[in-house]
Amino acid sequence: MLNPRTDLPLDRDSHGRFLPWIIAFVVFLASLALAGTLFLDSLAAGWERGVSATLSVQIPASGDEADDDRRTDAALIGLRSAPGVVRADLVSAERVAALLEPWLGPATAAGDLPLPRLIDVEIDDDVEVAELTRALQARVPDATIDDHRVWLDRLVRLVRAIELLAGATLALMSAATAGTVVFATRTGLAVHQDVIEVLHLIGAQDAYIARQFARRAQAHAIRGAAVGLALAVPTLGAIGYLATRLEPELLPELSLSPIGWSAFLVLPLAAAAIAAVTARLTVIRSLARMP
Amino acid sequence: MPHEENGRVIEFENVGLRYGLGPEVLQDVTFSLPAGSFHFLVGPSGAGKSSLLRLMYLALKPSRGLITLFGRDIATTPRRALPALRRRIGVVFQDFRLLNHLSAFDNVALPLRVAGNREDDVRKHVIELLSWVGLKDHVGARPPTLSGGQQQKVAIARAVIGRPRLLLADEPTGNIDDKMAFRLMHLFEELNKLGTTVVIATHNEALVARVGHGCLRLDQGHFAAEPGIEGVSGSPAPVGRTAGGTRDRLLRSSAGDAA
Numbered sequence: 001m002l003n004p005r006t007d008l009p010l011d012r013d014s015h016g017r018f019l020p021w022i023i024a025f026v027v028f029l030a031s032l033a034l035a036g037t038l039f040l041d042s043l044a045a046g047w048e049r050g051v052s053a054t055l056s057v058q059i060p061a062s063g064d065e066a067d068d069d070r071r072t073d074a075a076l077i078g079l080r081s082a083p084g085v086v087r088a089d090l091v092s093a094e095r096v097a098a099l100l101e102p103w104l105g106p107a108t109a110a111g112d113l114p115l116p117r118l119i120d121v122e123i124d125d126d127v128e129v130a131e132l133t134r135a136l137q138a139r140v141p142d143a144t145i146d147d148h149r150v151w152l153d154r155l156v157r158l159v160r161a162i163e164l165l166a167g168a169t170l171a172l173m174s175a176a177t178a179g180t181v182v183f184a185t186r187t188g189l190a191v192h193q194d195v196i197e198v199l200h201l202i203g204a205q206d207a208y209i210a211r212q213f214a215r216r217a218q219a220h221a222i223r224g225a226a227v228g229l230a231l232a233v234p235t236l237g238a239i240g241y242l243a244t245r246l247e248p249e250l251l252p253e254l255s256l257s258p259i260g261w262s263a264f265l266v267l268p269l270a271a272a273a274i275a276a277v278t279a280r281l282t283v284i285r286s287l288a289r290m291p
Numbered sequence: 292m293p294h295e296e297n298g299r300v301i302e303f304e305n306v307g308l309r310y311g312l313g314p315e316v317l318q319d320v321t322f323s324l325p326a327g328s329f330h331f332l333v334g335p336s337g338a339g340k341s342s343l344l345r346l347m348y349l350a351l352k353p354s355r356g357l358i359t360l361f362g363r364d365i366a367t368t369p370r371r372a373l374p375a376l377r378r379r380i381g382v383v384f385q386d387f388r389l390l391n392h393l394s395a396f397d398n399v400a401l402p403l404r405v406a407g408n409r410e411d412d413v414r415k416h417v418i419e420l421l422s423w424v425g426l427k428d429h430v431g432a433r434p435p436t437l438s439g440g441q442q443q444k445v446a447i448a449r450a451v452i453g454r455p456r457l458l459l460a461d462e463p464t465g466n467i468d469d470k471m472a473f474r475l476m477h478l479f480e481e482l483n484k485l486g487t488t489v490v491i492a493t494h495n496e497a498l499v500a501r502v503g504h505g506c507l508r509l510d511q512g513h514f515a516a517e518p519g520i521e522g523v524s525g526s527p528a529p530v531g532r533t534a535g536g537t538r539d540r541l542l543r544s545s546a547g548d549a550a
Contacts, residue, residue, distance in 0.1 A: 007393065194388070201382060202449070203377035203405055205405070288370075291350065291352045291373075
């Protein structure tokens with residue numbers, strides 16, 4: 001597979017030698033794009049899982065502490081008695097102040113500002129949020145429920161857009177690979193025109209000649225892809241290590257499913273297939289001009 | 292052969308050929324060659340001998356006229372069917388056109404390989420044929436390391452390995468001495484006796500006179516004497532039987548069924 005016998009002296013061509021390196025580079029970049037896509041996918045799935053089971057209930061501050069306490073208790077009782085609610089806990093004032101501090105400064109910690117009461121609610125997956133909201137607002141009219149849906153939807157949309165971009169990048173890289181193979185093959189056809197004519201005249205089918213170019217391009221692609229993949233693995237490992245050291249809580253573990261791993265193994269095969277098919281079509285198109 | 296009609300290997304009817312927009316290098320060429328015949332194609336340099344041969348081995352398409360090869364009209368034969376026809380034609384090119392990066396063995400093996408023969412058959416036949424032409428010790432040599440005469444033998448071996456029905460040679464005696472040329476003619480006659488139709492383009496009239504066969508005489512793109520066919524006879528000229536039994540057997544077995 002790596003050293004096919006050919007009637008054409010293709011393995012001595014200097015113009016073909018750059019092909020494995022270009023394919024190595026492309027496969028390297030494609031591996032990074034693929035890893036990014038898989039990572040974002042698992043990130044989005046993780047968010048979805050973590051967020052969809054929780055709600056935040058906010059009781060706006062009225063300026064009257066006693067009234068706030070009363071409304072909060074009413075909301076807690078209502079929530080805890082509602083079907084599908086696993087847990088409903090008041091977030092302590094200190095915690096709320098700590099959460100707001102990055103935005104509002106130390107003033108919040110000093111208790112100078114009226115803070116809303118927050119209730120952290122954990123629910124079953126099948127709970128109707130709208131139903132729950134109605135029940136809650138019957139008891140506490142100005143309470144609001146945030147199911148994080150808007151926030152999550154935006155993030156997921158962003159992630160999907162980036163994934164689409166990565167996909168487009170992969171498609172462009174495939175096109176670039178094909179273009180390179182076309183160029184190398186055309187050069188080979190021109191260089192070996194005499195030999196090709198002899199093969200043609202002694203009765204070689206176009207496919208026989210095309211096969212030699214296709215096998216050579218495929219061998220180049222497999223070699224290049226192996227190099228590219230070999231460089232990509234430690235790079236990805238380093239990126240993953242740095243990421244977990246910087247933000248271990250925010251980022252999920254970069255672990256690949258079997259499907260993820262096989263996606264990486266598809267890259268060299270795809271490169272080889274693109275190279276072989278492109279070379280074959282280029283040769284057949286070119287030879288069609290001969291009588 | 293299924294398509295072969297009335298024993299004619301090749302027929303030209305009012306064939307004309309021009310390169311690009313230039314003048315016609317061949318005009319109204321009409322002839323037909325019976326299976327098993329032996330012909331010289333003679334004429335001065337520039338008369339169009341090479342062009343005519345190129346039409347015959349399907350390296351060119353005619354600008355006009357009708358070419359029928361092994362009973363098939365070339366113009367209406369689909370392109371993908373042409374390689375099979377080419378495999379039934381052996382060509383000794385003027386400059387041999389050997390592949391310099393391949394050994395003598397691989398050069399001779401090419402026609403069998405492109406025809407998809409099994410590699411052990413290829414090996415057997417090629418070694419036999421190379422031994423027969425006297426290159427047994429040069430099987431692995433690349434053409435540039437061989438002498439002119441040896442290269443010519445490789446070229447001839449490559450032309451006949453597929454046991455062609457039609458053998459075309461373009462100035463095969465161009466750069467060899469008379470003695471070698473005569474031996475070469477003898478070899479072509481041997482092949483002819485096995486049923487191969489032979490056409491040899493040459494301007495060596497002395498040789499033609501000495502060997503004596505039918506002549507296709509080209510002059511300035513058309514046949515000199517109308518109707519342009521002299522000596523086109525169905526039977527090859529008689530040649531004294533030589534001790535060719537071994538060669539015959541070798542050729543027969545080496546040819547196999549390559550086409």
